[in-house]
Amino acid sequence: MIIDHHRVNEITRNNSKLLKSISQLFLNELPDMIKAVDTAYQQNDRQSIAKAIHRLKSALGNFVNSEYYKEFSQLEASASGMTAPVIHLNEWLSQWEKAKLDLETLVVDLKEMAGI
Amino acid sequence: MDVLIVDDDAVTRFALCSALEEWGFIPVVAENADQALEKLATETTPHLLIIDWSMPGMSGPDLCKHIREREDGQFFYILMLTGKEGNEAIIEAMEAGADDFLSKPFDHRVLKVRIAAGSRIVRLEQTLNQLASRDALTQCWNxxxxxxxxxxxxxxxxxxxxxxxxxxxxxxxxxxxxxxxxxxxxxxxxxxxxxxxxxxxxxxxxxxxxxxxxxxxxxxxxxxxxxxxxxxxxxxxxxxxxxxxxxxxxxxxxxxxxxxxxxxxxxxxxxxxxxxxxxxxxxxxxxxxxxxxxxx
Incomplete structure (x- = not known):
């Protein structure tokens, strides 16, 4: 389970209306955030990829468990190419594709939790 | 007390707003540093600030430096939020002028006590300012x-x-x-x-x-x-x-x-x-x- 129920309940204080609002806001923002990462990748711009991942990671921090959040930290670091070992962007893409599949799972879980 | 939230992420802004309202504060939001500087130029500017590190345009640390360069003597308590970790990030944020530092994803209970500490310092500063500018007997300006x-x-x-x-x-x-x-x-x-x-x-x-x-x-x-x-x-x-x-x-x-x-x-x-x-x-x-x- 990627979603951190305890954290989401803490943020929304078990308020179902608030849970629905914040989840809907995230679901509305998510496609553009994913698109920003994909666009930056197509432009082969490592710094833009890292920034786009950072923005997505920031929003995810409100919903996901620490392991999945760390995966995004790793994705951000490896995209920037600033930390060793520097991986090729093709290799980075496979990690990103896996993370996107997990995001789809998160969307399903979040919709279910929020009753959307 | 008003609290200015400066963060480009709408979800985090929303989460912070609802938490601050729950804790009795009045959130004021800015999506970037330019919007924040506009809010800080008003007469009713908030003095307790939560600033995200990474934003498009001016970054959080640069915004901190900008605020600390003000010459009007106003005090602002700045809590820097960031996805960065480690001592280097803390040092950079606080050298830029932040008063406190919290890593994302943050524990809301920790944010609550940090904001409470910040608001105590803002209130204390306002009291000192009052004492330094008012006539003690009549309460008009000194x-x-x-x-x-x-x-x-x-x-x-x-x-x-x-x-x-x-x-x-x-x-x-x-x-x-x-x-x-x-x-x-x-x-x-x-x-x-x-x-x-x-x-x-x-x-x-x-x-x-x-x-x-x-x-x-x-x-x-x-x-x-x-x-x-x-x-x-x-x-x-x-x-x-x-x-x-x-x-x-x-x-x-x-x-x-x-x-x-x-x-x-x-x-x-x-x-x-x-x-x-x-x-x-x-x-x-x-x-x-x-x-x-x-x-x-």
């Missing part, structure tokens, strides 16, 4: 503050070519009040006079205690004739509303008032302008007291 406001008014009037008048008020025979009724009664009389001033002045006028029984009133957007009308209202109110002491005794007071309207061609500086109003006050005293005299 001499240092009214001098500062006076200088600002002259600068604004010069910049905008707007009219501006000054009133210097002195309570007549105040030494006799202290000698007759005692210093405690004299203090009550001073508070009574300031109360009458506050009732009879407009919201944007400023009153300061300049000396023992001498007060200065700044009247923005006011010419000499309008200032006379305000002064007469004050003079008559003080004459006909004596200070009532606890033991049914009353103190009848009168005031003398000198007025001057700022004249850029004539008043070379703040002192010269003040001197004209002060001389008018002197004339009011010399010609019988309980009267108003305008500077020529």
């Amino acid at each position: 001499r240092r503050m009214i001098d500062e406001l006076f200088a600002n008014s002259i600068a604004e009037s010069t910049r905008k070519h707007s009219i501006f008048s000054l009133m210097v008020i002195d309570i007549d025979h105040f030494k006799a009040v202290n000698d007759t009724y005692g210093h405690a009664a004299g203090d009550n009389a001073l508070k009574h006079v300031v109360n009458i001033l506050n009732i009879n002045l407009r919201e944007y006028d400023q009153v300061g205690r300049y000396g023992g029984e001498e007060f200065v009133v700044l009247l923005p957007a006011t010419d000499q004739n309008e200032a006379w009308g305000v002064a007469e209202r004050i003079r008559s109110a003080i004459q006909f509303q004596p200070t009532i002491l606890g033991d049914d005794r009353k103190i009848d007071l009168t005031v003398s008032i000198g007025i001057a309207e700022f004249d850029r061609n004539r008043d070379a500086n703040q002192s010269a302008f003040f001197e004209r109003a002060d001389k008018a006050l002197y004339t009011a005293k010399q010609t019988g007291r309980n009267r108003i005299v305008s500077s020529d």
Whole structure:
């Protein structure tokens, strides 16, 4: 389970209306955030990829468990190419594709939790 | 207390807003540094700030530096939020001017106590500022503050070519009040006079205690004739509303008032302008007291 129920309940204080609002806001923002990462990748711009991942990671921090959040930290670091070992962007893409599949799972879980 | 949230992520802004409202704060939001600087330029600017590190345009640390370079002496407590980890990030944030640092994803209970600590410091600073700028007895501005406001008014009037008048008020025979009724009664009389001033002045006028029984009133957007009308209202109110002491005794007071309207061609500086109003006050005293005299 990627979603951190305890954290989401803490943020929304078990308020179902608030849970629905914040989840809907995230679901509305998510496609553009994913698109920003994909666009930056197509432009082969490592710094833009890292920034786009950072923005997505920031929003995810409100919903996901620490392991999945760390995966995004790793994705951000490896995209920037600033930390060793520097991986090729093709290799980075496979990690990103896996993370996107997990995001789809998160969307399903979040919709279910929020009753959307 | 207002709290400014500066974060480009809508979800985090939403989460922070709902948490702050729950904790009794009033959230004010900005999506980037430029919006934040606009909010910080208003008169009702929040003094407790939560700033995200990574934002498009100016970054969080650069925004911190910008805020710390302000010359108006205002204090801002800055809590920096970031997805970065480690001591280097803490050092960079705090060297840029942040007061506190919290890594994302943050524990809301930790954020709550950190915000509470920040708000205590902001309140303490506001109390110190109040003590440093208000007259302890009457609670009107003290001499240092009214001098500062006076200088600002002259600068604004010069910049905008707007009219501006000054009133210097002195309570007549105040030494006799202290000698007759005692210093405690004299203090009550001073508070009574300031109360009458506050009732009879407009919201944007400023009153300061300049000396023992001498007060200065700044009247923005006011010419000499309008200032006379305000002064007469004050003079008559003080004459006909004596200070009532606890033991049914009353103190009848009168005031003398000198007025001057700022004249850029004539008043070379703040002192010269003040001197004209002060001389008018002197004339009011010399010609019988309980009267108003305008500077020529």
